[in-house]
Amino acid sequence: MPGKTSLQAFKQLLSLPSSVRRRTFSVLHRPPPNYPGHVPLTLLERGGLAIGSAFGSLRNPYRHDLIAALGEATAKPYFVSRLRRAMLENPTGRRILRDKPRITSQSMSLERLRQLPANTVGHAYAAWLDREGVTPDTRDSVRYIDDPEEAYVMQRYRETHDFTHAITGLPVIIEGELAVKAFEFANTLLPMTALSLVAIVRLKPVERKRFFEVYGPWAISNGLKAEEVINVYWEEELETDVDVLRQRLGIETPPDLRELRKKLRDQMKAEKAAKDARERLGATTGV
């Protein structure tokens, strides 16, 4: 019976330590979830999710759930494990992994943060949220990473993304997001952050030039030389002075993107007004 020998082979496969054998299951009998909401995916499914979410999020950058799914689909092998190891190698990172704090709109009370002194991390965070018109919404839960602790690392990265925005001052517009993603790639090495830089094709030429000349180099050099931002216990740093934290981490503030854009816009408006005036003058004098 062909069934007999393949059954033996399968049993031998099962007896290998779990880190060595590739998990083989079909979509018809998935293994039970490791944490609530967990969906174990086969390699084919993960590949499909990676490709589908990559193109989907490029087509519609407002689909945050697809960017999240892309991150989870491309995090294994190696990258999220490396990030977890980086947390384990750092005393604060170890404490974060032990406590597993979650950032939600309940755990981060904006009223309390706004009342903090102006130069604190918490105040900067609240001020950034207000300036950009966003809230600390609950981010999508991680579903496609099998190990519960690695899933938490991914969730933590997702929830602290806004803090990275806040201490660098970069806005939520696509240019700002790309700068933060470039910084995060140099800092965390997650493939999704590098893949999302493909969205550079969606930038206007002026914005692209600014990215390659100013924000890209800033992001890479700072991301590489800074401490791993995943190891910052943000809940404990809310009352720290922002400059002190930035110095400790080794992050320089980039030029204020909104200011730069506003200056450029005003300049172009002034130039256009001058040109219109000249034309009107020319028309009346018949020149």
Add this chain to the structure above:
Amino acid sequence: MAGLLPRASKRLRLASSPGWQQQQPATSQHVGQDENKTTHFGFETVAENIKASRVASVFSSVASNYDTMNDLMSLGIHRLWKDHFVRSLDPGIATSPFADQAKQGQTILDIAGGTGDIAFRMLDYCTTVKKDTTTSVIVSDINPDMLAEGRKRFSTSPYQSAGRVSFLEANAEDLSAVESSSIDLYTVAFGIRNFTHKEKALAEAFRVLKPGGVFACLEFTPRLRNPLMNAFYKRWSFGAIPLIGQIVAADRDSYQYLVESIERFPSQEQFKTMIQDAGFIIPGQGSEGGPRGWEDLTMGIAAIHKGVKPA
């Protein structure tokens, strides 16, 4: 891998065996103590009285991309199925230049027809093929969001202004808003597998149909006839469809429910028996070696069941 087969099949049933068993001998359940009765919601076991609201939230969630998702999941084949379903029913009255102009058109009730796919096809067929401009369709759905999609679709059509389409928000298990023996044709396409009590829906169908009226159901089947094609089909269902749901509609769970609910639906033979038990006559039956009592579509992915209310 014969030894693994029982484990695999047990996985498919999962922990919902009590609920699954309970769903099958439907007619012998009695009505008291509703809170303790459970039923299946996909592979989950849920209390009977909350299944309808769980289904409602699935369909509210899928309503806006319903048609895109149908095209992606069935690779557009659902259009062929629905076209064939409507054509094989041949709705509408036969008109001729000499016919009595005051002759009443048919009244069609399309159940779980929220987005109006079937209703539209019915009206187009009557108007274009049968030259019948009097037949009307009542589009009924338990979910207001799906019905809103249907209303949107009909708002620009001539049928709306001609008063040939109306919308009814109702549970198919309780069609008290519809008079008994008032419907010529009762259709339900891809809806009945979501009902908590299919027998109640069948009984209501029997009540509202006129004697001689036709019950027609287009629904997915739990498995294909051919084992090899079934293996591919199941892997597409459980692997690709929730993934497409995630990417296109940002909703993996609703599509996971949809494929699980297909798995839980009775087989064609069992469903035919349920239709007969409700009192319908299955056309074409009664002769040795005659037709089986339903029509398989695309290797048995979907099936059309028909029944006629005896006069």
